[in-house]
Amino acid sequence: MKIRTPQELDALRNSLLKQRDPNKPIVRICLGTGCRARGSIDVLKAFNDEIEKHNLKIQIECMQTGCHGFCERGPVVVIGPKEFFYQKVMPQDVAEIVSKTLLNGEVVHRLLYVDPVTGQRAVYEHEVPFYKKQTKPVLANNGRIDPTNILDYIAIGGYQALAKAITTMSCEEIIDTIEKSGLRGLGGGGFPTGRKWRLCRKALGDVKFVIGNGDEGDPGAFSDRSLMEANPHSILEGMIIGAYAIDANQGYLYLRAEYPLALKQLQTAIDQAREYGFLGKNIFNSGFDFGIKINRGGGAFVCGESSALIASIEGKMGEPRAKYIHTVERGLWNKPTNLNNVKTWANVPLIINNGADWYAKIGTAKSKGTGIFSLVGKVNNTGLIEIPMGTPLKQIIYSIGGGIIGSKRFKAVQTGGPSGGCIPEELLHLPVDFEKLTEAGSMLGSGGIIVMDENTCMVDVARYFLDFLQNESCGKCVPCREGIKRMLEIITDITLGKGKEEDLELLQELAETVKDFSLCGLGQTAPNTVLSTLRYFRDEYDAHVRDKKCTAGICKNLIEYFILDGKCTGCGACLNLCPQKAIQGEPKKTHIIDSAKCTRCGICRSACTFEAIMIKSGVD
Amino acid sequence: MVNLIIDGVKVQAEEGTTILEVAKFYGIEIPTLCYNDELTPYGACRLCTVEVDDGRRTRLVASCLYPVKEGIRVKTHTERVIKGRKMILELLIARCPNSKVLQDLASEIGLEQVRFKTENEDCILCGLCVRICAEQMGSGAIGFVGRGQKRDVATPFRMASEICRNCGACMYICPAVNLQCRGVNPPGELCNSCLIITPQCLEKYGQVMCSQNSCGACVEKEKK
Numbered sequence: 001m002k003i004r005t006p007q008e009l010d011a012l013r014n015s016l017l018k019q020r021d022p023n024k025p026i027v028r029i030c031l032g033t034g035c036r037a038r039g040s041i042d043v044l045k046a047f048n049d050e051i052e053k054h055n056l057k058i059q060i061e062c063m064q065t066g067c068h069g070f071c072e073r074g075p076v077v078v079i080g081p082k083e084f085f086y087q088k089v090m091p092q093d094v095a096e097i098v099s100k101t102l103l104n105g106e107v108v109h110r111l112l113y114v115d116p117v118t119g120q121r122a123v124y125e126h127e128v129p130f131y132k133k134q135t136k137p138v139l140a141n142n143g144r145i146d147p148t149n150i151l152d153y154i155a156i157g158g159y160q161a162l163a164k165a166i167t168t169m170s171c172e173e174i175i176d177t178i179e180k181s182g183l184r185g186l187g188g189g190g191f192p193t194g195r196k197w198r199l200c201r202k203a204l205g206d207v208k209f210v211i212g213n214g215d216e217g218d219p220g221a222f223s224d225r226s227l228m229e230a231n232p233h234s235i236l237e238g239m240i241i242g243a244y245a246i247d248a249n250q251g252y253l254y255l256r257a258e259y260p261l262a263l264k265q266l267q268t269a270i271d272q273a274r275e276y277g278f279l280g281k282n283i284f285n286s287g288f289d290f291g292i293k294i295n296r297g298g299g300a301f302v303c304g305e306s307s308a309l310i311a312s313i314e315g316k317m318g319e320p321r322a323k324y325i326h327t328v329e330r331g332l333w334n335k336p337t338n339l340n341n342v343k344t345w346a347n348v349p350l351i352i353n354n355g356a357d358w359y360a361k362i363g364t365a366k367s368k369g370t371g372i373f374s375l376v377g378k379v380n381n382t383g384l385i386e387i388p389m390g391t392p393l394k395q396i397i398y399s400i401g402g403g404i405i406g407s408k409r410f411k412a413v414q415t416g417g418p419s420g421g422c423i424p425e426e427l428l429h430l431p432v433d434f435e436k437l438t439e440a441g442s443m444l445g446s447g448g449i450i451v452m453d454e455n456t457c458m459v460d461v462a463r464y465f466l467d468f469l470q471n472e473s474c475g476k477c478v479p480c481r482e483g484i485k486r487m488l489e490i491i492t493d494i495t496l497g498k499g500k501e502e503d504l505e506l507l508q509e510l511a512e513t514v515k516d517f518s519l520c521g522l523g524q525t526a527p528n529t530v531l532s533t534l535r536y537f538r539d540e541y542d543a544h545v546r547d548k549k550c551t552a553g554i555c556k557n558l559i560e561y562f563i564l565d566g567k568c569t570g571c572g573a574c575l576n577l578c579p580q581k582a583i584q585g586e587p588k589k590t591h592i593i594d595s596a597k598c599t600r601c602g603i604c605r606s607a608c609t610f611e612a613i614m615i616k617s618g619v620d
Numbered sequence: 621m622v623n624l625i626i627d628g629v630k631v632q633a634e635e636g637t638t639i640l641e642v643a644k645f646y647g648i649e650i651p652t653l654c655y656n657d658e659l660t661p662y663g664a665c666r667l668c669t670v671e672v673d674d675g676r677r678t679r680l681v682a683s684c685l686y687p688v689k690e691g692i693r694v695k696t697h698t699e700r701v702i703k704g705r706k707m708i709l710e711l712l713i714a715r716c717p718n719s720k721v722l723q724d725l726a727s728e729i730g731l732e733q734v735r736f737k738t739e740n741e742d743c744i745l746c747g748l749c750v751r752i753c754a755e756q757m758g759s760g761a762i763g764f765v766g767r768g769q770k771r772d773v774a775t776p777f778r779m780a781s782e783i784c785r786n787c788g789a790c791m792y793i794c795p796a797v798n799l800q801c802r803g804v805n806p807p808g809e810l811c812n813s814c815l816i817i818t819p820q821c822l823e824k825y826g827q828v829m830c831s832q833n834s835c836g837a838c839v840e841k842e843k844k
Contacts, residue, residue: 321663324685324687471768473767474768475745475764482712482715486714513703513708516669517680517704517707517708519666519682
């Protein structure tokens with residue numbers, strides 16, 4: 001069935017809404033990657049079995065959805081129409097949910113979220129503090145639709161923006177709207193989307209392309225993935241509108257190799273959109289043809305960079321090139337190409353539907369709209385969040401994230417993955433937007449927010465990210481290939497206690513050269529972790545170099561384990577577990593660790609229930 | 621024609637030419653390593669980086685790739701540029717300490733110390749051989765293999781190539797391995813001979829001749 005006019009789309013939507021009883025009990029189970037890992041497929045199966053068993057198939061609907069966001073508490077199940085929010089649901093809980101909640105409308109209290117601070121139970125999603133502080137225009141429908149069913153998307157108003165754009169707006173009007181809204185590239189670059197579209201539309205060329213960048217490769221970031229898995233049609237709709245405005249007839253979606261579920265959902269979505277005529281020939285009788293092809297990456301981080309991504313689609317080695325002639329003029333196969341991140345594309349239908357002013361009202365003066373982030377690390381509530389631009393870091397970490405795990409102290413937050421920098425406690429008031437984070441030596445990046453507590457060694461963090469980047473640098477240009485290797489060499493020496501005072505100066509100088517002289521964004525941003533940690537955590541570097549001390553107790557060569565006299569009960573747990581036989585002692589007497597034999601693996605420390613095993617660093 | 625300023629000199633250039641080409645035409649020297657007149661510019665060594673002010677902002681660009689634009693001001697030898705070039709050379713020499721081409725560049729630019737642990741590689745991964753093979757010889761028998769530290773020039777699957785005609789173009793163009801440095805210092809250390817002495821050949825021929833074959837005369841002079 002092809003939809004050819006807005007009226008047909010409205011008719012289809014109305015008939016869908018009529019078929020669907022809003023008061024019918026419905027089970028929405030999160031089948032995002034996070035909840036799947038915690039066994040939500042089994043929960044879905046258990047629900048289906050249970051419903052079958054009670055012959056309730058007609059009365060109760062069971063639906064799989066994409067990521068709800070609160071991955072920390074997965075598997076997440078929402079029971080409509082009252083929208084009860086259940087967390088950490090296991091297959092054995094299903095029978096109780098069906099008999100109590102679905103049949104009798106009662107709440108299963110033990111599955112509710114309990115606020116660890118106030119001790120209050122949250123019955124509904126909007127009562128959970130994690131959700132309460134968020135504004136979610138883009139992610140709103142993640143938990144409400146089945147990503148494999150286009151009718152769900154149409155029922156919530158999907159493809160209305162496409163119909164509106166194609167049938168009532170001119171290409172210039174669409175671009176004007178996007179430009180006026182202030183939408184910027186959410187892949188991290190922050191280039192004004194409207195301006196990019198305009199440049200691409202103006203560029204000379206008979207063939208033009210649009211590309212959706214879903215090659216999210218940062219450690220700790222999963223915002224693109226969650227969106228692609230949960231609401232693939234919103235991305236497609238944005239791309240079709242963009243292509244129409246730019247006058248491109250072909251689109252590519254470049255997907256990270258390690259995202260099999262996103263691939264499946266997007267491919268299903270493309271097939272369905274084609275079936276309904278949103279893709280293909282003569283879309284909405286406008287004479288406009290458009291098709292999207294999915295291109296899977298080969299597992300290289302650098303292919304998230306636009307010119308390397310384009311090279312990869314062309315079948316060449318995924319290496320960046322200089323972009324002095326911009327890709328909007330000469331991109332894919334030297335044709336004008338407009339590349340945007342999938343999150344940027346997903347914002348487009350919202351802006352067309354609600355207007356530029358609505359979007360421009362959210363956010364700060366220069367960064368409009370919302371940002372989608374994956375909040376991870378040492379916070380109580382990890383997960384996928386959406387917040388208005390300009391929300392202070394402090395609010396993200398403490399109000400949404402629920403603060404630091406345990407009674408530990410906050411130390412730093414890393415934004416933007418390996419390209420970003422580490423922001424210290426004194427800058428937690430910083431609003432999250434493109435400019436402020438860049439000023440602080442970090443960047444918005446692809447949307448990972450990694451929170452670190454006091455047990456994190458910042459030198460070791462810099463080492464970790466350099467190690468990642470060393471493996472992911474394509475190796476084309478000298479500063480990036482050789483520079484990252486040497487920075488890593490120096491920092492590794494520092495963590496091994498072999499650092500010299502002059503190393504820090506060399507490190508700084510080298511980092512600045514790599515930043516200034518590298519060919520592409522990967523190299524230019526690679527030293528950010530080094531530069532930001534040198535800027536904000538210089539004392540830790542000094543401690544490592546001068547005093548051979550790792551205050552966080554991480555760098556193995558600089559620490560020693562020892563057993564506290566008063567606390568050790570001589571239970572022998574550590575002694576039995578030590579793989580090096582480095583612990584000696586008699587039962588019920590304080591044990592001793594032989595530091596020469598000890599490899600600092602930490603097994604004893606995690607085994608000790610009396611907190612008797614401590615770490616010391618340096619000579620006190 | 622496009623009007624621009626290079627190092628304070630007002631010059632004109634044809635549209636589509638690069639800063640490096642224009643600079644060369646006007647006799648302004650910019651060091652290069654992976655550049656060759658006859659091959660597609662590659663922009664990998666970054667030695668030709670210059671500062672460009674386009675009226676909105678100043679940024680560092682690779683002059684071998686940057687097309688000239690109306691009204692830009694180019695500075696080829698600012699402090700920032702030279703500092704970066706020195707660091708890049710330092711990195712390269714630490715990788716390939718016996719490359720004469722690098723040692724000569726180091727002397728020219730005044731690099732006097734290498735602070736990194738030296739390795740013993742030959743290839744500087746400039747890609748000239750890959751490009752001459754594909755572009756001038758029409759063969760494409762060799763290419764880059766691997767990523768980052770594992771990057772290497774090789775034939776497909778590292779097997780004897782069926783399309784290589786043994787023409788030797790790759791060896792001809794290679795700036796790094798054909799001539800090892802034979803300076804005063806032991807292999808692996810910075811030579812800097814040209815920095816500290818006046819070569820005899822300079823008086824005789826008007827130019828330094830050790831690019832042909834180092835005679836070692838200047839080394840002996842220094843020993844005295």
